[in-house]
Amino acid sequence: MTENPDCADTVQTPPAPAAPDSMLSAVAVLDSLIRAGMRHVVVSPGSRSAPLAYAVAAAEEAGALVAHVRIDERVAAFTALGIAKASRLPVGLVCTSGTALGEYLPAVMEAYHAGVPLAIMSADRPVRLRGTGANQTTIQTDFFSPFVRASADLTSYPEHNPGQQTADFMACLAALTGSDAQDWSRASDEPVGPAHINVCFDTPLTPSARTAAILPTWATSLAKHIAPGAASYPVELEPARLSPVEKFWLMQHEQAAQASPLKPEGAPDCPKTVVIAGDGTEPFAAEFARALNLPLLAEPSSQARHGATSIPQYTTVLGEHAASELGQSIERTILCGHPTLSRPISALLARTDVQHAYYAPRRASWYEPGTRAVREIDSPAELEAFALMGSGMRADDTWLDAWVTAGRRAQEASLTSIEAYRCAESETVQPQTSAPSEECHQDGAHTSQPARIPAQALALQTWNTCAQQRRTLVVGSSSIVRDLDIIAPALGADAPARVLANRGLSGIDGLIATAVGVSLAGYYPTGNARTAADASAHVAGAPIPVTLICGDLTFQYDISALNLPMTELLPDLDVVVYDDAGGGIFTALEHGTLAQNPQFARAVERFFTVQAAPNTDLERMAAGFGEESGIRVRIHRPNDIFDTQA
Numbered sequence: 001m002t003e004n005p006d007c008a009d010t011v012q013t014p015p016a017p018a019a020p021d022s023m024l025s026a027v028a029v030l031d032s033l034i035r036a037g038m039r040h041v042v043v044s045p046g047s048r049s050a051p052l053a054y055a056v057a058a059a060e061e062a063g064a065l066v067a068h069v070r071i072d073e074r075v076a077a078f079t080a081l082g083i084a085k086a087s088r089l090p091v092g093l094v095c096t097s098g099t100a101l102g103e104y105l106p107a108v109m110e111a112y113h114a115g116v117p118l119a120i121m122s123a124d125r126p127v128r129l130r131g132t133g134a135n136q137t138t139i140q141t142d143f144f145s146p147f148v149r150a151s152a153d154l155t156s157y158p159e160h161n162p163g164q165q166t167a168d169f170m171a172c173l174a175a176l177t178g179s180d181a182q183d184w185s186r187a188s189d190e191p192v193g194p195a196h197i198n199v200c201f202d203t204p205l206t207p208s209a210r211t212a213a214i215l216p217t218w219a220t221s222l223a224k225h226i227a228p229g230a231a232s233y234p235v236e237l238e239p240a241r242l243s244p245v246e247k248f249w250l251m252q253h254e255q256a257a258q259a260s261p262l263k264p265e266g267a268p269d270c271p272k273t274v275v276i277a278g279d280g281t282e283p284f285a286a287e288f289a290r291a292l293n294l295p296l297l298a299e300p301s302s303q304a305r306h307g308a309t310s311i312p313q314y315t316t317v318l319g320e321h322a323a324s325e326l327g328q329s330i331e332r333t334i335l336c337g338h339p340t341l342s343r344p345i346s347a348l349l350a351r352t353d354v355q356h357a358y359y360a361p362r363r364a365s366w367y368e369p370g371t372r373a374v375r376e377i378d379s380p381a382e383l384e385a386f387a388l389m390g391s392g393m394r395a396d397d398t399w400l401d402a403w404v405t406a407g408r409r410a411q412e413a414s415l416t417s418i419e420a421y422r423c424a425e426s427e428t429v430q431p432q433t434s435a436p437s438e439e440c441h442q443d444g445a446h447t448s449q450p451a452r453i454p455a456q457a458l459a460l461q462t463w464n465t466c467a468q469q470r471r472t473l474v475v476g477s478s479s480i481v482r483d484l485d486i487i488a489p490a491l492g493a494d495a496p497a498r499v500l501a502n503r504g505l506s507g508i509d510g511l512i513a514t515a516v517g518v519s520l521a522g523y524y525p526t527g528n529a530r531t532a533a534d535a536s537a538h539v540a541g542a543p544i545p546v547t548l549i550c551g552d553l554t555f556q557y558d559i560s561a562l563n564l565p566m567t568e569l570l571p572d573l574d575v576v577v578y579d580d581a582g583g584g585i586f587t588a589l590e591h592g593t594l595a596q597n598p599q600f601a602r603a604v605e606r607f608f609t610v611q612a613a614p615n616t617d618l619e620r621m622a623a624g625f626g627e628e629s630g631i632r633v634r635i636h637r638p639n640d641i642f643d644t645q646a
Contacts, residue, residue: 020156022201023211026051027218028158029169029199030092033119034064034222036173038090039525041119042068042080046096048136049123050205053094055215062219063528063538064226068520068568070513073100075561077107078510080118082517085500086472086544090117090176091517097124098136101143106509111194112147114280114338114504115365117176118194120144126202127155140198149175149193155200172197178362191365223527243361246284249380253291257394270395271355273332273387274403276345277302277310279503281337285359286310288334288380292387293394295403299341300463300475300484301501310490311403313410318344322351326402330354334387335374338366340503341485349374357386366504404491414456414487421453422642452483454638455578459483462549462576466496469545471574474515475501476550477508480578484549496547508554512575513561515548516631519571543572543630552579552618555633562625562633570630577635579618 020028030052041056043049059065070076073095084091095101101122111118125137141153152168159166172195174181180188207215242250275289277298286307289296297314298304311317318327322344330348335358339345349356349372356374360367377383388395459480466473473496475481481501489495502514522544530538555577564570595604622633 020158021208021211022051022203022205023054023207023215025154025157025199025201026055027211027215029121029154029197030055030059031218031222032169032173033090033092033176034059035225036090036177038065038092038119038176039087039226040066040068040080040083040089040521040523041092041094042070042076042083043094044070044073044076044096044100046100046123047205048125048201049094049096049121051201051207052121052123052199054207056092056094058215058219059222060525060538061530062216062223063526063530064219064222066523066525066539066569069565071563071565072560073103074106074510075513075558075563077104077118078110078513078558078561079517079520081107081111081116081502081510082474082500082514082519083521084111084116084118084517085114085514086498086518086521090119092119092121094121095123096136097122097140098138101138101140105144105147106507108144108194108196109147110502110504110507110510112149112504113366114502115191115193116504117192119172119176120148120194120196122196122198124198124200126200142196143198144194144196147194148196149190151196151198153198153200157199169197171195187362189363191363193365220529223525223529226525226527242282242284242287245361246287246380249384250287250291253384257291270399271331271387271389272329272399273334273395274330275334275336275387276339276349277304277307278335278337278339278341278345279501280364284380285336288359288383291394292384293397293400294334294387295400297345298490299337299339300481300488301499301503302337303498304336305488305490305499306492306495307490308492309400309404310492311407312488312490313407313414313486314403314490315342315344315485316410317403317406318342318348320344322348326406332387332389333357334359334383338364338503340506341482355386357383359383407490411487411489418453418457418460422457452479454641455480455483455580456487458576458578458636458641459549460487462547463488463496466547467494470497471545471547472496472498472500472518474511474518474546474548475499476511476548476554477502477506478551478554479580480549480551508551509557510561511548511550511554512558512631515546515573515575516561516564516571519543519546519573519630520569523569539569543570545572547574547576549576549578552577552581552635555618556616556621559621562622562629562631564629564631573631575622575631575633577618577633579635579637 043053043056056065056067060067068079070079077093080091080093093104104120108118108120122140124140125134129137142151150171152165152172154165154169157165170181174188175193175195178187178192180186274295274297275285277285277296279299279301281302281304283303286296286304290308294309296304296307296310298307298310304310318324332355333348335356357377358374359377361378377386463484475484500518520543523539523541526538526540528537595601618635
């Protein structure tokens with residue numbers, strides 16, 4: 001209760017403790033995040049977030065952080081997503097109050113479902129202004145719920161005595177690093193993911209003379225903290241490695257196989273088991289399938305397509321609804337990662353006559369226990385026992401050979417179709433496209449019909465180029481990733497350095513920005529201060545060579561990501577766009593069949609395929625941004641694919 005001058009007997013409430021200086025709050029938050037492993041932060045301009053911006057600037061000047069600036073908060077969020085995907089480290093986001101925070105939502109949702117550590121730092125008005133209609137003031141507390149792993153509303157941080165705000169902030173650090181908030185030496189059982197840190201800032205929003213003097217000293221202490229690890233930072237950009245437990249199992253298995261290569265007498269026959277590698281699969285899936293001689297059904301972004309037993313054209317081999325002879329023969333499946341691409345795989349995982357296991361040494365972000373009829377396994381030894389059912393060292397060759405033979409036959413048929421199409425194009429004779437080929441199947445979003453042959457040819461060319469040049473490949477989430485799933489080599493063939501995709505929610509938004517972020521992850525702080533003689537001393541490394549392949553709608557959706565401020569670090573990015581005049585993926589779904597009905601043809605064309613207006617010129621749109629930004633855009637259309645290849 002406040003004092004009423006007309007009532008002398010009114011009880012007066014003691015004044016609340018003064019809120020910390022805004023710069024002190026910003027420094028306290030950034031200090032903890034950087035010491036927890038954050039090396040990049042993406043900032044969008046704004047006045048209320050000024051304390052965070054000045055603290056970021058000081059940390060970068062000292063060589064403790066790499067900062068990036070993006071005007072568009074949506075682009076900023078997907079850029080941060082790409083950096084975090086590539087580096088596997090927390091990446092910060094800084095924005096002002098109001099609508100700016102809402103622009104982050106699509107990227108935050110993707111990060112939540114894909115298990116990507118984004119540290120969202122939003123500036124807020126002081127508590128006294130909440131609910132008053134003050135400019136740019138809205139409800140920011142728990143703004144991203146339920147799409148973050150933790151959140152903290154820091155109204156007066158740091159606290160004089162650690163309380164709820166401190167506990168909430170510690171939970172955010174735990175979610176970003178995968179640590180147990182009660183014991184930081186232990187890994188948490190919970191998935192890694194985004195965390196929202198909402199910080200209330202009161203005026204003044206700029207450094208005082210006192211804080212201006214403190215900032216360099218604080219930043220230098222951070223630089224000394226990160227300097228020993230700076231040289232090892234590029235190692236984080238390599239594909240994930242086997243865990244110590246997985247390495248030990250693999251060594252034991254190979255030693256046992258050498259000592260006793262034959263199945264023990266009296267042991268049961270090995271069940272017909274397949275390994276399924278979805279998006280985000282760690283490298284153990286490929287090694288496990290190779291060691292046990294099992295067919296591996298690997299999506300392009302699984303990091304397992306290069307596996308020695310990875311089957312090309314596995315969706316074709318499975319058949320529609322997994323109803324082929326081989327598909328029906330499957331008795332057990334082992335799932336690794338997040339399968340999202342095909343209906344044959346979904347149909348297989350839904351079968352009740354098949355026993356399913358899910359390998360999860362750590363609970364996945366997209367998976368809720370108990371939602372699938374599946375046995376959850378977290379150790380390689382238990383996984384082996386499930387796969388072989390005590391039958392011996394590994395499966396015999398008969399089961400795998402059947403899959404390899406079928407996969408090679410289907411792959412050769414696709415390559416023959418591409419060559420026939422190319423020859424027809426060179427003779428200006430259009431091949432028959434009205435009916436699907438014999439290999440055509442409804443696979444959840446795609447068919448191998450002749451209309452997709454140019455796209456498959458482009459996808460194959462892009463995959464092979466990235467493999468030869470050891471580039472990282474980022475794949476769009478619409479038709480093109482399914483073209484790759486069909487045509488990309490397997491069976492131990494070379495693959496790109498890494499293959500990444502936004503398959504958490506499989507949206508088409510933010511793909512260019514994500515690819516830019518993946519490339520920028522190659523930079524890292526040095527621990528050395530910026531000097532007048534060497535302004536770049538605080539940053540080392542180089543952009544990761546990245547190629548993005550996507551469709552025309554995906555490109556148009558995120559074209560603003562080509563707008564890089566002139567002060568910023570540049571990526572090394574090739575953007576390969578397949579322009580098939582709209583959302584071609586829908587024609588490969590049920591809608592394509594329905595479009596043959598005059599009653600629905602116009603609806604399918606208008607509401608699904610969404611062809612661009614006649615005056616849309618993708619080349620000119622890309623050229624408007626130039627190539628000085630390090631981004632090179634090439635537009636390919638079905639009728640010029642083979643001319644380009646030639």
